[in-house]
Amino acid sequence: xxxxxxxxxxxxxxxxxxxxxxxxxxxxxxxxxxxxxxxxxxxxxxxxxxxxxxxxxxxxxxxxxxxxxxxxxxxxxxxxxxxxxxxxxxxxxxxxxxxxxxxxxxxxxxxxxxxxxxxxxxxxxxxxxxxxxxxxxxxxxxxxxxxxxxxxxxxxxxxxxxxxxxxxxxxxxxxxxxxxxxxxxxxxxxxxxxxxxxxxxxxxxxxxxxxxxxxxxxxxxxxxxxxxxxxxxxxxxxxxxxxxxxxxxxxxxxxxxxxxxxxxxxxxxxxxxxxxxxxxxxxxxxxxxxxxxxxxxxxxxxxxxxxxxxxxxxxxxxxxxxxxxxxxxxxxxxxxxxxxxxxxxxxxxxxxxxxxxxxxxxxxxxxxxxxxxxxxxxxxxxxxxxxxxxxxxxxxxxxxxxxxxxx
Amino acid sequence: xxxxxxxxxxxxxxxxxxxxxxxxxxxxxxxxxxxxxxxxxxxxxxxxxxxxxxxxxxxxxxxxxxxxxxxxxxxxxxxxxxxxxxxxxxxxxxxxxxxxxxxxxxxxxxxxxxxxxxxxxxxxxxxxxxxxxxxxxxxxxxxxxxxxxxxxxxxxxxxxxxxxxxxxxxxxxxxxxxxxxxxxxxxxxxxxxxxxxxxxxxxxxxxxxxxxxxxxxxxxxxxxxxxxxxxxxxxxxxxxxxxxxxxxxxxxxxxxxxxxxxxxxxxxxxxxxxxxxxxxxxxxxxxxxxxxxxxxxxxxxxxxxxxxxxxxxxxxxxxxxxxxxxxxxxxxxxxxxxxxxxxxxxxxxxxxxxxxxxxxxxxxxxxxxxxxxxxxxxxxxxxxxxxxxxxxxxxxxxxxxxxxxxx
Numbered sequence: 001x002x003x004x005x006x007x008x009x010x011x012x013x014x015x016x017x018x019x020x021x022x023x024x025x026x027x028x029x030x031x032x033x034x035x036x037x038x039x040x041x042x043x044x045x046x047x048x049x050x051x052x053x054x055x056x057x058x059x060x061x062x063x064x065x066x067x068x069x070x071x072x073x074x075x076x077x078x079x080x081x082x083x084x085x086x087x088x089x090x091x092x093x094x095x096x097x098x099x100x101x102x103x104x105x106x107x108x109x110x111x112x113x114x115x116x117x118x119x120x121x122x123x124x125x126x127x128x129x130x131x132x133x134x135x136x137x138x139x140x141x142x143x144x145x146x147x148x149x150x151x152x153x154x155x156x157x158x159x160x161x162x163x164x165x166x167x168x169x170x171x172x173x174x175x176x177x178x179x180x181x182x183x184x185x186x187x188x189x190x191x192x193x194x195x196x197x198x199x200x201x202x203x204x205x206x207x208x209x210x211x212x213x214x215x216x217x218x219x220x221x222x223x224x225x226x227x228x229x230x231x232x233x234x235x236x237x238x239x240x241x242x243x244x245x246x247x248x249x250x251x252x253x254x255x256x257x258x259x260x261x262x263x264x265x266x267x268x269x270x271x272x273x274x275x276x277x278x279x280x281x282x283x284x285x286x287x288x289x290x291x292x293x294x295x296x297x298x299x300x301x302x303x304x305x306x307x308x309x310x311x312x313x314x315x316x317x318x319x320x321x322x323x324x325x326x327x328x329x330x331x332x333x334x335x336x337x338x339x340x341x342x343x344x345x346x347x348x349x350x351x352x353x354x355x356x357x358x359x360x361x362x363x364x365x366x367x368x369x370x371x372x373x374x375x376x377x378x379x380x381x382x383x384x385x386x387x388x389x390x391x392x393x394x395x396x397x398x399x400x401x402x403x404x405x406x407x
Numbered sequence: 408x409x410x411x412x413x414x415x416x417x418x419x420x421x422x423x424x425x426x427x428x429x430x431x432x433x434x435x436x437x438x439x440x441x442x443x444x445x446x447x448x449x450x451x452x453x454x455x456x457x458x459x460x461x462x463x464x465x466x467x468x469x470x471x472x473x474x475x476x477x478x479x480x481x482x483x484x485x486x487x488x489x490x491x492x493x494x495x496x497x498x499x500x501x502x503x504x505x506x507x508x509x510x511x512x513x514x515x516x517x518x519x520x521x522x523x524x525x526x527x528x529x530x531x532x533x534x535x536x537x538x539x540x541x542x543x544x545x546x547x548x549x550x551x552x553x554x555x556x557x558x559x560x561x562x563x564x565x566x567x568x569x570x571x572x573x574x575x576x577x578x579x580x581x582x583x584x585x586x587x588x589x590x591x592x593x594x595x596x597x598x599x600x601x602x603x604x605x606x607x608x609x610x611x612x613x614x615x616x617x618x619x620x621x622x623x624x625x626x627x628x629x630x631x632x633x634x635x636x637x638x639x640x641x642x643x644x645x646x647x648x649x650x651x652x653x654x655x656x657x658x659x660x661x662x663x664x665x666x667x668x669x670x671x672x673x674x675x676x677x678x679x680x681x682x683x684x685x686x687x688x689x690x691x692x693x694x695x696x697x698x699x700x701x702x703x704x705x706x707x708x709x710x711x712x713x714x715x716x717x718x719x720x721x722x723x724x725x726x727x728x729x730x731x732x733x734x735x736x737x738x739x740x741x742x743x744x745x746x747x748x749x750x751x752x753x754x755x756x757x758x759x760x761x762x763x764x765x766x767x768x769x770x771x772x773x774x775x776x777x778x779x780x781x782x783x784x785x786x787x788x789x790x791x792x793x794x795x796x797x798x799x800x801x802x803x804x805x806x807x808x809x810x811x812x813x814x
Contacts, residue, residue: 157781166781216647228747232639239749240623241784246746249779251739261779332658336740337747339653340635342646370658372668374564374573374650 010057010084011148011403017042019404021050022059022079026105026400027207030063030078051077059083059103079103084148086403087133087187088395090200091125092351093117093155093170093224097388098132100140101396103148105207109136110392117155117170122177130186149191150183151398153200153391155225160242163194170225191402197221197391198245201384202229203236204394205347209386214345218337219390220247222330223350226268228337247333248272267333271326273305273352279322280308289318309355323355324362331366338367339375349384417464417491418555418810424449426811428457429466429486433512433807434614437470437485458484466490466510486510491555493810494540494594495802497607498532499758500524500562500577500631504795505539507547508803510555512614516543517799524562524577529584537593556598557590558805560607560798562632567649570601577632598809604628604798605652608791609636610643611801612754616793621752625744626797627654629737630757633675635744654740655679674740678733680712680759686729687715696725716762730762731769738773745774746782756791 014022017040024039025031031039036047054060061080081102088107090097094117099110111132115125137144156174157166165174183192195203202219205211211219211231219229228245230237237244248268249261256265269275280303284292291314295307311319334346346367348360364381384390421429424447431446432438438446443454461467468487488509495514497504501524506517518539522532544551563581564573572581590599602610609626612618618626618638626636635652637644644651655675656668663672676682687710691699698721702714718726741753753774755767771788791797 230747232644237639240751241749241781243781244747244749246749246779246782247743250743250746251777263777263779333743336654336657336743339657340637340651340744340747342648342651342653344647370670372653372656372670374648375653377648 014404017046018050018054021047021054022404025060025077025079029104030076032076036077081106084403085137085142085146086396086399087147087150087190088152088392088399089129089133089150090153090197090391090395091115091117091129091155092197092391096129097392098129098136099392099396100133100136100142101399103400105396105400107389107392107396108140110389111136118172122174122179123182126179126182130183133186144187145189147187147190149193149399149403150187151200151395151400151402152179152183152192152194153197153395153398154179154194155197155227157243157246158194158196160238165194166243191399193398193402195394195398196227196229196243196245198227198229199236199238200229200394200398201349201390202231202347202394203397204386204390204392205229205349205384206231206234206236207397208393209384209390210345210347210380210382214343216341216343217345217347218334218341218343219347219349219384220330220334221350222272222348222352224273226272226330226350230341247337250333252329252333267329271329271352276305276308276322276326276352276355277303279325280311280319283318283322289316291316292319305352305355312356312358320356320358323359326352327359327362328366331363332370334363335367335370338379339371342375344378344380346379346381347384348382349387349390353383354387421811424453425457425461428454428461429811432467432484432486436511437483439483443484488513491810492544492549492553493803493806494554494557494597495559495799495806496536496540496557497560497604497798497802498522498524498536498562499604499798503532503536504799505536505543506799506803507540507543507549508806510807512803512807514796514799514803515547517796518543525579529581529586530589533586533589537590540593551594552596554594554597556600556806556810557594558607558802558807558809559586559590559599559601560604560802560805561586561601562604562634564650564653565601565603567645572601573650598806600805600809602801602805603634603636603650603652605634605636606643606645607636607801607805608756608797609638609754609801610804611793611797611799612636612756612791613638613641613643614804615800616791616797617752617754617787617789621750623748623750624752624754625741625748625750626754626756626791627737627741628757629679629755629759631680633679633737633757637748654744657740659736659740674736678736678759683712683715683729683733683759683762684710686732687718687726690725690729696723698723699726712759712762719763719765727763727765730766733759734766734769735773738770739777741770742774742777745786746778749782751785751787753786753788754791755789756794756797760790761794 037044060077063076063078081104083103086101088099095114097112099107101107156171163180179194180192198221205219211217215234217231221227226248228247249263249266251265252267253265257269259266259269280292283289284296291311296303308319360383444451467484470483470485488511490510493508495506502521504519506514508514563578570587586601587599605628612626618624622641624638628634633655635654656670656673658672659674660672664676666673666676687699690696691703698718703710715726767790
């Protein structure tokens with residue numbers, strides 16, 4: 001148990017079969033006793049005994065769901081929503097989402113806060129995030145010792161075994177700051193987990209989004225950076241050290257611009273939010289698009305990715321092509337990954353995924369163009385349906401997963 | 408059990424715990440009783456009871472290994488080598504390996520046969536392969552009903568659920584031929600499994616090669632075609648439909664030559680054995696290399712990939728650069744896959760991997776150049792140590808895996 005400690009007596013001394021029961025109910029619940037008999041492979045009397053023990057501890061409760069269709073409904077069990085709570089924090093480079101969720105994983109309330117991950121000190125950022133956590137808990141009268149776990153996502157590689165933030169191009173100054181220690185100083189009884197943002201969003205899709213029905217899928221986040229979360233056999237794939245999905249700094253053009261990572265022609269330099277804005281500014285300066293120039297003047301000499309979307313709305317062809325080209329570049333990378341991994345789903349999320357429908361269509365078309373039909377048979381390519389909630393849902397799922405599991 | 412039938416009474420009516428015991432002994436054996444207690448999580452008396460039952464059936468035996476170091480050695484159990492046998496067949500485009508192995512997976516004898524997978528009819532090829540199988544069995548006095556399973560590898564995608572050969576660019580005419588039915592007509596009592604060649608070679612590396620100590624690795628086969636087997640969490644990864652690792656037909660140059668698959672600028676057109684030979688022939692015709700021209704004249708107007716190696720041995724710089732460039736192109740593709748998957752090992756195999764040391768060095772250098780250091784930390788890039796045996800070892804492992812498992 002190198003990363004976290006859960007000293008909360010409410011969840012102490014569970015036996016492995018009780019933990020397994022809780023995990024199944026959380027992921028598939030509510031469930032009948034006979035469904036649990038099938039899932040766990042134990043006798044009804046054993047399952048009943050486990051359920052009774054967990055009900056006595058207040059972790060499970062009987063529920064009735066749906067409409068009665070005549071005859072007596074079989075008794076269902078589910079997690080007791082208010083047995084305990086988890087906190088989810090999902091930070092991008094320029095904003096963070098903070099939420100509190102109940103024991104079933106339902107988000108009770110969330111808040112969003114602007115921040116500057118590259119500019120501000122870790123202590124300052126963490127303090128403002130945890131002020132929101134405290135405010136949310138107070139508002140809903142949740143005592144601090146009822147917070148059983150905290151899941152946190154950051155836009156940087158996180159080492160699997162230590163929870164350390166590594167090579168933080170977006171997170172300068174965080175290499176020697178322990179997010180886990182900070183969180184535990186506020187919630188000593190809670191288990192704390194840190195995860196890379198794209199992995200966390202993939203987990204959100206797996207538990208609460210389009211990924212629920214898929215065993216092998218990719219989640220591509222296109223925002224300030226580009227990242228990829230990988231789900232294999234229904235679990236987040238963490239690779240050897242914890243940072244697979246590192247596609248942002250794959251060189252796609254050996255004659256391309258130098259990247260802040262030191263490499264040349266990285267994907268991120270062509271198709272991220274800042275790259276799209278930069279291309280739009282170049283077009284404006286070159287006199288190719290009066291609409292982009294007007295928007296840039298309004299903003300005092302700069303453009304944001306959303307301005308490119310605005311320009312398309314006003315009929316600007318140059319802006320439209322910038323988005324289509326960015327989609328094509330992401331699509332080419334994804335074609336290689338789809339050929340390699342043979343997934344059944346690619347979910348596209350992150351801020352840039354909302355820049356306009358042509359972005360996703362361009363990605364999808366390029367995947368179909370560059371892959372053999374065999375690899376794209378039955379493949380779904382879709383925008384995230386839970387959009388900006390993916391990170392928070394993932395943070396909540398990460399926290400809930402680690403309430404009981406000691407690894 | 409859609410693919411195979413095992414009607415052999417020798418392995419019928421095993422209970423799940425007996426199967427689990429056999430699988431552990433096969434993968435990790437020989438083992439002591441107390442090691443099996445730890446692995447299976449059952450009491451010593453239960454384990455002893457299982458072992459005794461399996462010994463009575465002749466599947467397990469007591470063994471003594473290594474030198475005595477004084478005190479009494481704990482009793483080890485292992486699979487009884489001659490309880491039963493498996494057949495492994497691994498076919499490339501131009502040659503096939505055929506072998507017979509014992510119940511422990513040791514290859515008793517193997518044979519190699521040249522063939523023309525694109526030219527000759529499936530029935531003719533299968534008949535000549537199974538003639539070798541019959542000869543090997545006869546030579547070692549192995550009765551046919553002692554063959555418990557057959558593993559077969561082919562250089563084409565194999566559908567996970569049906570065992571059908573799909574989109575067989577290398578295997579025209581095989582789409583409507585059932586390899587499984589053919590094998591079962593000769594060995595009705597055996598379970599038969601078909602697998603893609605790169606997956607099979609990856610399995611060989613996992614069980615008998617460099618992959619034994621790795622949880623997540625890639626096996627890249629560079630030969631007539633290019634393929635990639637993927638091991639994740641210690642198991643072969645089969646994707647949604649059974650054909651991941653499809654990197655041969657990823658387009659790396661939209662202005663490149665048209666490929667036989669219909670796509671443009673495929674990896675296989677730049678770095679496979681035939682592509683290397685083609686580049687050498689072009690250089691010879693263009694008068695860039697007298698050595699290559701001389702070799703081409705000797706062969707009557709063509710060059711084979713191994714001739715490029717011969718030319719390098721005679722000091723030819725053009726041939727040397729062709730190999731280095733092919734390695735660079737494979738390395739760029741692998742850099743993306745390493746960034747994506749964060750494996751701990753990349754094994755390079757297939758005929759072209761033996762073309763010269765500069766091929767692997769060029770691949771390795773390019774991976775290090777194009778990946779972030781984070782992704783290549785502790786990464787091993789190595790030539791296969793079991794070389795052409797990888798396919799056969801994989802075929803044997805595939806067969807042994809499926810003696811008991813009914814999926």
